[in-house]
Amino acid sequence: MHLNTFKEFLYLFTELSVLFIAISFLVSIINQKYEGIFKKQLAGDKISSYFKAIFLGALTPFCSCSTIPLLRAFLEAKVKLSVALAYLFTSPLINPIIFSMLFITFGLKLSLTYVVFLVFLIFIVSFVFSKFKEESFLKHIPKNTKSNIFTQTTHNPSNFIFKQKSCCANTQDKPKNITINYKELFKESLKNYKKLLPYIVVAVFIGAFIHGFIPQEILQKYLNGNEILSIALAAFLGIFLYLRVETIIPIGLALLQMGISQGVIMSFLIAGAGCSLPELVLLKQMFKMKFLFLFVMIILGVAISFGIFINLI
Template sequence: MEKLLFILKDFLVLFAEISILFVLVSVAVAYLNERYAKFFNEHLKKDSFVTYIKAVILGCLTPFCSCSSIPLLNAFLKAKVPLGVCIAYLITSPLINPIIVVMFVVSFGLKISLFYVGFLFCVILLLSFCVSKINTQIFFNEDFLKNDLEQKSSCCSNDNSSKKTCEKSKSMFETNLRKNKIKELFWQSFKEYKKILPYIIIGMGIGALIQGFFPEDFFQNYMKDYGVLGVFIAAFIGVLLYMNCTAMIPVALALTTSGIPLGIMMSFLIAGAGCSLPELILLKRIFKVSFLVLFASMIVFIAISFGLLMFFI
């Protein structure tokens, strides 16, 4: 009974966190996109390598877990930020931020911390830039693309009469936005939130169950003697769990001092913080299964690569 109450409490906390973040972040990004469109276009909407660096830096400054980063991802996609740039942010946000870096330095020392940040920074840039060379439209769900096209068609036509209507609509929109822009943007975000609500309920429910039933002594009992193979096993297990990197660093330190190889713990830490089953469920609202496989594979690749480096260094 006590465990069920713990799971229910976890579910309510996770559900409230994601719900509030989704609406507030959507409102904030939509407002900024309307007010500072030129700035937004200049810094995030260009498909250039510098833009990817900016996206990674933005991810470093937003201390979100894997699920909490979805609201900002959704808002970026609605604002027409390229998918490759969004991926750079999506991978970075739960894995690098000032809090994580400080905890890494305190727990594992400056050398490992700098190597962790430098390795992730370079690999995330490389992977996200490679994704940008694919036709990314194939990854989106038809519903998401349909909504996107409807928004475009409401104010995009080539004939003169449509342009006049478009300009008139734009002028009226700007007037209304000045009068009550926050309220209007809030209701737009709430409509988006209702579409993703079932995914949030399912995803957060699974996340709470995983946190409630995952055995605390798993690594001591099952992973201590696997050697290099443990790096691969830890990555594939971690990518399905739901954890916060900040909360897991002290646990990882305690487990490494008890004899668990650092490479195994780093592989598990990156995979578990960078991706999760609840996050994949939330992403399913936007993307096809092919993207979910690609995204999870990128996280597993990063986790295994860094884990192996830690194992042999």
């Protein structure tokens, strides 16, 4: 047991570390080379920005923890928080792997219903966040110490909360021939990684400890009772387990074989895939407790509502 936990810790730690550094480095290069492509494509509160973020999330088969590096990169690139959240909600819940496995296990009808339902809800929830001040949820903007990676300013300010004047300043004065300092960009990615390292270690430890722990007897006992209560309980149980992309559907199939309804299973899988304790630890580095509470409530709400919806159709 201890050996398996240690192996899982090393695996998760390596995966998250490589993902964080690689994504930060890649986004820095793209954003500098194409003069703020993320800011341009995902700018403002345009409806298209939300669906672009959702589409990007659907193309990235990340687990809930692995979404954090790109989320951080979006915030560094001054993408609106509400648009960045559309990506955060989508990536672990809608992607080619999950859709394929849902289709094989549960059929086309449930798979398409799942995608359409989640896209609609994610858009609504993300858009609602645009009506609130970002300072209400963010501790500070994750940023590079060399601000010219994501903006055109030359100062190196201390931690701050969204200052509009620093966004994309003097873009027309930027020379067309851009020389990219790859070494400097990589150093900045490492610096950002070091800032997040304590949170990564704690998150990975929690994930490694609870990974694969599926209390089948408890699930079978308590998820076969009253349908509404079972759906709600399944969502709460899912939050406390760390379910990775490749394990989500096999777990659902095992629950189906136990005689548990599709509504309960989908509630469990959405909650487990959409939120986890390790992810909350990582999000705490950037967000206030108010947001973490809302985030958990939103995932629970989506999971429970879809579970009830599936049982009604």
